[in-house]
Amino acid sequence: MHHADVMMNEANNGRFYCVYRVSLWAHAVNCLDRHVHTCPERVALIWERDEPGSEFKVTYRQLLEMTCRLGNLLRRHGVKRGDCVTIYMPSCPLAVASMLACARIGAAHNVVFAGFSAEALAERIRDAQSSTVITVNQGVRGGKLTELKKTVDTAVQSCPTVQQVFVAMRTENPVAMTAKDVAMEEVREQKENQTLIKILMPTAEDRKLYFNKRKQLSLFGCGFITMLWLLHVISDNAQEMQKEDVVCEPAAMDSEDVLFLLYTSGSTGKPKGLVHTQAGYLLYAALTHRYVFSYHDGDVFGCVADIGWITGHSYSVYGPLANGGTSVLFESTPIYPDPGRYWEMVQRLKINQFYGAPTAIRLLLKYGNQWVHKYDRSTLKTLGSVGEPINTEAWEWYHTVVGDGRCPVVDTWWQTETGGICITPRPSNPDAEIVPGMAMRPFFGIKPALMDTEGEVLTSNHTSGALCIAQPWPGMARTIHNNHQRFIETYCQPYPGYFFTGDGAYRSKEGYYQITGRLDDVINVSGHRIGTAEIEDVVNQCSQVAESAVIGYSHNIKGEGVYAFVVLKKGMDVEEMDLSRQLNDLVSKKIAKYACPDCIQVNSRLPKTRSGKIMRRVLRKVVEQDLNGLGDLSTLDDPAAVQEIIEVIVNII
Numbered sequence: 001m002h003h004a005d006v007m008m009n010e011a012n013n014g015r016f017y018c019v020y021r022v023s024l025w026a027h028a029v030n031c032l033d034r035h036v037h038t039c040p041e042r043v044a045l046i047w048e049r050d051e052p053g054s055e056f057k058v059t060y061r062q063l064l065e066m067t068c069r070l071g072n073l074l075r076r077h078g079v080k081r082g083d084c085v086t087i088y089m090p091s092c093p094l095a096v097a098s099m100l101a102c103a104r105i106g107a108a109h110n111v112v113f114a115g116f117s118a119e120a121l122a123e124r125i126r127d128a129q130s131s132t133v134i135t136v137n138q139g140v141r142g143g144k145l146t147e148l149k150k151t152v153d154t155a156v157q158s159c160p161t162v163q164q165v166f167v168a169m170r171t172e173n174p175v176a177m178t179a180k181d182v183a184m185e186e187v188r189e190q191k192e193n194q195t196l197i198k199i200l201m202p203t204a205e206d207r208k209l210y211f212n213k214r215k216q217l218s219l220f221g222c223g224f225i226t227m228l229w230l231l232h233v234i235s236d237n238a239q240e241m242q243k244e245d246v247v248c249e250p251a252a253m254d255s256e257d258v259l260f261l262l263y264t265s266g267s268t269g270k271p272k273g274l275v276h277t278q279a280g281y282l283l284y285a286a287l288t289h290r291y292v293f294s295y296h297d298g299d300v301f302g303c304v305a306d307i308g309w310i311t312g313h314s315y316s317v318y319g320p321l322a323n324g325g326t327s328v329l330f331e332s333t334p335i336y337p338d339p340g341r342y343w344e345m346v347q348r349l350k351i352n353q354f355y356g357a358p359t360a361i362r363l364l365l366k367y368g369n370q371w372v373h374k375y376d377r378s379t380l381k382t383l384g385s386v387g388e389p390i391n392t393e394a395w396e397w398y399h400t401v402v403g404d405g406r407c408p409v410v411d412t413w414w415q416t417e418t419g420g421i422c423i424t425p426r427p428s429n430p431d432a433e434i435v436p437g438m439a440m441r442p443f444f445g446i447k448p449a450l451m452d453t454e455g456e457v458l459t460s461n462h463t464s465g466a467l468c469i470a471q472p473w474p475g476m477a478r479t480i481h482n483n484h485q486r487f488i489e490t491y492c493q494p495y496p497g498y499f500f501t502g503d504g505a506y507r508s509k510e511g512y513y514q515i516t517g518r519l520d521d522v523i524n525v526s527g528h529r530i531g532t533a534e535i536e537d538v539v540n541q542c543s544q545v546a547e548s549a550v551i552g553y554s555h556n557i558k559g560e561g562v563y564a565f566v567v568l569k570k571g572m573d574v575e576e577m578d579l580s581r582q583l584n585d586l587v588s589k590k591i592a593k594y595a596c597p598d599c600i601q602v603n604s605r606l607p608k609t610r611s612g613k614i615m616r617r618v619l620r621k622v623v624e625q626d627l628n629g630l631g632d633l634s635t636l637d638d639p640a641a642v643q644e645i646i647e648v649i650v651n652i653i
């Protein structure tokens, strides 16, 4: 610990956060070297490639070597501490090594989900002012190839800051290279075939060299920090080592230095580049990973989120690796080659904790239980959900069908802004009750507060309000890149002295929390305020309905009316009148008559973000017939879904 000082947040009159600043080794050390020292052959990553059965394992030693090579490569090409590197790659070990290589040399990474269009990528590169991009020639997902390198080529045309693009080979298909491109194969000394595996896998020679060095060091019986210092001194003098690139001196960082920026999913508007810092983020990711999922040494952790989202950052990369765990990187889709993919993978890789999104659970539920029952899921211990409120039907299915009623389901509430899980059940305490569909209790150090419409704190239970957090916690984002004012305005000013999440929550009589959805999605029907998620939850309980999106629209009498977009389960065909009757019965029984849908529209799909969240703001605009006001659609997954809805609405009206 070199120095400590206290940081205050100016927007909160010094009340907000207070962080002890320390110097620490870059996170590649905390996530890799520490474990290489004690268990070099432990598997760090299992790359679950698109084709089932073609998984690829990377040990901690291999991942460290890969990271060091990349770190050296970046340094040799002028990437410095404080720079920002954009990573446009699918989930794969090289992407993780790229993140850690940036961390190792003190550069910030900016991972952009590899499904984004050239325009969305360019916007994020420009905002981040990256001069370096790392990508792969092609992506492989759901049996299809995507032209990632070509997308980068188009994007960088409108990004004057970009000076170099590193290109790795995910497939054997060559790509046209431009003057800015650097083939990643240069990482190796071009001794062997230039394939991705060759980049990923060190040769026997590399290994010998590394272990000789380690033996040398252990002779001194030195501690961890001393070992790094020695590696640094020795590598300075050992030309051979430098040439082989297996050692890369880690930067010493301040606890409040930037670790990465990450743009939010964009469900509500223009994406924000949230900035996370070194010490607090890693601590929080590691703690939550261990305690929320009850992760134990030797477990295989299966988070299926893409590394392009915060879930992938915290629970595929930083959390599991900081804990010396084995993390699965999922390259495929839940229905490739069939809807049994997740569970076949659970059986084959012996996954102990599975962490996924409600949108995928709802999708799989549509296909029926046989796809789950086919596979052995006895290794599973904890099931996690994140991203949206999980409706009761999906929760029950996850619990009883996937988890055989045996595995606790943790519905984890958090955001890109919070860095890690904030409200969640904690199965490591076996006596703690879990109520279906509830996020339950705050994690250690999190103090939730509910606010009423006047901005006053609600102190009683059995009440709903705007969800805020009353004190700082280690994993919180520190700012929005290049726009601190927007950070203050969005999160700190709405309820001075509190962090405002933008979500609504209900606190039960027992003091448990249930997330009711985004506050933007709260509607006021005949004077009753209700979260649309609550209505969706009931609509989804109808046996014919796979999923739904409810929005409010302007209504002469009620103020706002309830408009329900509904997707039916596979093979279901139902008369409009019949569906309307069923939904009205259900909603009036489970909520109240006022919440019954005034309009029901059946669609084959809903507009979603690339991370699988329903974009209700787009639906609102379509219903208002404000097609010019649809806003930023760069994060929209399938524009055809919006088109379909527009066409149906035009026919109705």
Ligand code: ATP
Pocket (backbone or CB within 6 Å): 264, 265, 266, 267, 268, 269, 270, 271, 272, 309, 310, 385, 386, 387, 388, 389, 390, 411, 412, 413, 414, 415, 416, 417, 439, 501, 502, 503, 515, 517, 518, 613
């Ligand atoms: P943007 O902020 O750009 O609109 P986003 O909010 O979708 O995008 P994320 O940070 O990925 O981006 O998502 C966090 C949000 O997802 C939360 O604020 C909440 O609305 C929702 N969410 C996440 N987990 C849960 C959960 N377990 N239950 C209910 N909602 C959740």
Ligand code: MG
Pocket (backbone or CB within 6 Å): 264, 415, 502
């Ligand atoms: Mg958000």
